[in-house]
Structures are given as structure tokens and as C-alpha cells.
Amino acid sequence: MSTLSLTVLHTKYNLIETARVPIAIISALAFPTLALLFFVVPQQVVAGNALYATQAVISLAVFAVMSNALFSFGLTISENREKPWDPYLRTLPAPGIARVLAQIFATGTLGLAAIIPVIVVGGLFTAAEASPPRVLAGFIALAVSSLPFMLIGICIGYSMPSKAAIAVVQIVMFGMAFAGGLFLPPMLFADWLNTLSKFMPSRQARELVIWAVQGGQLEWWVWVGILVWTVVGFAGALLLFRRDEGRRYH
């Protein structure tokens, strides 16, 4: 069986399993939208300004994609490694890369679906604006920039038990959200924090999507950073997957 057809097969069943527990999908879809309604819409300074409102919507979209990727990869993988179904799947003739790719596609599909209500609410209740081709470009940029988060999630999932993964995912998620300027815009940052921020995949993701939607200059460190995080994350994920033998007891 080809790696491609096995990837499609695993993606399909991954999504079927998730869809059979609808609450998982509903919460993933609702959370970013609620955050937008509570934290951005009531602030007229931001919500009334087209530039700021669009950037706020983009930051929350990046945050949604990031938390979705970190949680669903970090937690799902570490939980699955503790269940006996996962070791069974490893005895099937599917290469590691097919299962890693399937997890990326399945979570990516859900993550992008979670962004749609954010854009609808942002378009209806704030001054955020973008032409349809720009929105499409933004989606593509989101998909590209979410790769490092998924791969970091995979690395967390394969390197620790689920109880540790919950804590680590939360620290990584909030750390990256603050340092990446997703909660507070980087223009408010001190110089040293701004420099640190440029190394964060969250900041790079934010800048890439803003560039795709609003245009302007794309700094070199944005795409180089995303590329480096993706390559390092992919290598780490593949290494940890191959080395993994399920949970170890001593």
C-alpha cells in the first residue's frame, strides 16, 4: 500500500473518530469565537479601527490554530500512547510518516474549520476588513504557519506521559501567545522582548498571516524562522516516533 493512500486512510478514520464525539468539535469551534466576542468586540479602540481590528482577528486566529495544534497533538498523542489501540496500529504495515501526516491533516482540517466563525464574527462585529482573495491568502498562510505548532505538539506527545503533556502544552501555549504578540500587540513590547519575540513561531505566524492579509513588507526572519521550526520539528517528531515503544514502565 502506498504511503499516500495510507495517509488518506488514517486521516479519514482520525476525523470519523473525532466526529463521533461532537462535543470535541463544538468546543474547538466555539472557543476562539468566544474569545473574540469577549476580548475584542467590546473594546471600541481596537474594534473600531480597521487596521487594529484586522490584526486582532488575525492574532486570535493564530492563537486558535496554535492552541488547537498543540492540544490535539500533544494530548492526543500522549494519551493514545497509553492506550493499547495505538501499539496495535504500530504492528500494521503503515510507515511512521503516514501516521504523522494523517494526524497533521486531520487536526489541520479541524483547526481551519475553527477559524471560519472567527472571521465571520470579526467581519460582522468589528471594523476588520479584507477582500476575499486576501482572506484566502490568509488561510493559506495560517495553514503554513501552523506546521511548527503541530510538530511541537507531536514532539511533546511522544516525549512525555499525558499528565505531564497537559501542563507542558499550557506553558508552551501561553508563553508563545504572550511572547508572540497574540494577546498584546508587539508594538507595546520593550526592545529586548521584541527581539526575543522574533524567534517565536507564534510571532512568525502572526507576521506571516498579517502580511498575507494586509500586504506590506515580509521581513526575512519570518519565513526563515517558520522554515527552521518546521524542519527541526519534523526531524524531532520523526525521531521520537521511531524511537517510541509506547509508555515505558520500570
Added chain:
Amino acid sequence: MSTLAQLHRVTRRFGDVVAVDDVTLTIEAGSMVGLLGPNGAGKTSLISLINGLRRPTTGTVTLLGRSPQDVRSRQSLGSTPQETALPPTLKVGEVIDFVGRHFEDRQPTEALAEEFGLTTLLGRQTGALSGGQKRRLSVALAFVGRPKLVLLDEPTTGLDIDGRHALWAAVRRQHEAGATVVVTSHYLEEIEALAERVVVMEGGRVIADDSLQAIVGQVGVRQIRLRTPEVAAVSALPGVARAETAGEGADAAGLVLYAADSDQLIRELVRSGLPFADLAVRGATLEEAFLTLTDSGRAHSSRAASVEADAASAPYATEVSR
């Protein structure tokens, strides 16, 4: 006959525990091998080395001429998930399809369902199945890809007698259709029903590897319980393979004896005129039979001595699995 799987001087450690200890084993095509041993003997660890889930600490494992980690070698391998493992939200038909689509030459879902009595359950979510139905599905999954080698780890644990016999019959039909089967169990009955060759493991080592008949002859031991004030004299009767005291009574100690021929031992006991009460005879469990096998050099020991001996000879204490 060609070789399907080979282990050469394989040792697997988990921290301080040696789960598999210097095992060399060859599985030939067309055979039906029973892997027999008490809990914690290393059977599951051995299986996980053959199916590629774990790597040996030292030694080499080959599966169809390749490493078990090589995807191509697993194309001809069938194994079973634990019944608690089935994803509860997927339907029976979906699980069979999902697993089947990994294989180039798969059995059609309907035919497999028919063979394992799952036809009426295909539309049911696996979370709604009974324990026996889950077991049948788990075992069926091992055969969906028409594998050359099938590894069945405790296939009928938790099944009632009818379910067990139906599953054995299905496994035998698959074997006759060409599959080589390795089945682990700690039930002698299961091994007797399925295996032609029996490998006995204890403490991570292979302690016997022979035809079914030869092995059954060695482990067919019976247990005799009684109470007597003359512990030493009764324990010294001819035919006693092993003796343990079991608690002190007011006037007589409880005694547990193991013997290959319990009828002959009881005749000896009566003839000796030694006082006894509360006589009971039953078949020994496999664990008891193994202890007798490995203990035969230390026959007639008291319970304290045998506990000491166990501690010295048994670094295998914990079952190492997921």
C-alpha cells in the same frame, strides 16, 4: 520448511527486570506453535519483539528475512489488539475495513465477519459490544490481511466455554487455510486445543520446546491438600514432587502436595497408616505445575524453603507490558 521468524540470543531488559533472557527460537512456516507460561514469564514481551513493537536489548530478531521494524515484513504479519483497545466510536465494519486496507491481499469484510460470527454486528459501534464479541473481533483482525504469520496473545481470555471453542475452531480453519500461528496462553487447555509444538517459558527463558504430547506429559501434575500432625513423614512419601505447609491448625498443620500420580500417592498414604483429615485432590494450575517442574531438584522442601528458593530464582516477578 521455510523460516518465518527467528530470534537469535535475544535479551530484553526493562530497567532491572529481564523480561526475555537469552532466547533463541525459530518459527517455521506451516506450524502451530503454543507459547505457554505463567503470568510474567515473558510471553507478551517475546511477542512484542517479533511484531516490532519493541527492540531487543541484545541479540537479533528477523521477521520474514527482514527487521520487524521494516514495514514490508509486517505486510505478512497478523496480530491482535487487546479487546479493551478497540476504538469505541468506530463501527465493527469500519474497524475491519480500516485494518484491512493496510494489506495488499485482504479478506473481504463480509467473509471475515461470517467466519468469526460478526455478521450481525457490522453496524454496531465497538463500544457497544460484549467482552466476547470484542474478543472475536480482535482475533478476526489478525487474519484480515491473509498473513503468513499470526501472533495471538491470550486470544480467549475472558470467554465462556462456547465462545472459546468457536474461536478455536475459527483459528484452526485459518491455520488449515495456510496461516502459521503462534498462540500464547497460560491455560494448558488452550494450548492443547491449538498447538502442535509447545514452547514453555518461565522467568524470561525457554525451559522446554517440544511436541504437544511431550510437554503435556511433563506438566500434568495434581495437587493434594490435607491436614496432618505428621508433616515431615507425609511429605517424605514416595511420589511427592513438592510439598508446602499451608497454615498451622490447633492439632494438625495443613499440607499441600504435588504429584504426577495422585491416586498412587493416596494409596501410599493410606497404606502408611499416617493420620490425616480433610483430603482434597484437584488438577494443579499451570503455575503450580511449572514450580514443580523447576523445583523437582528441591523436593520435600518446607514452605519457607520454597519461598526462599523462589525469591532466589525469580527475577521475573512483574508482568512487563503496556
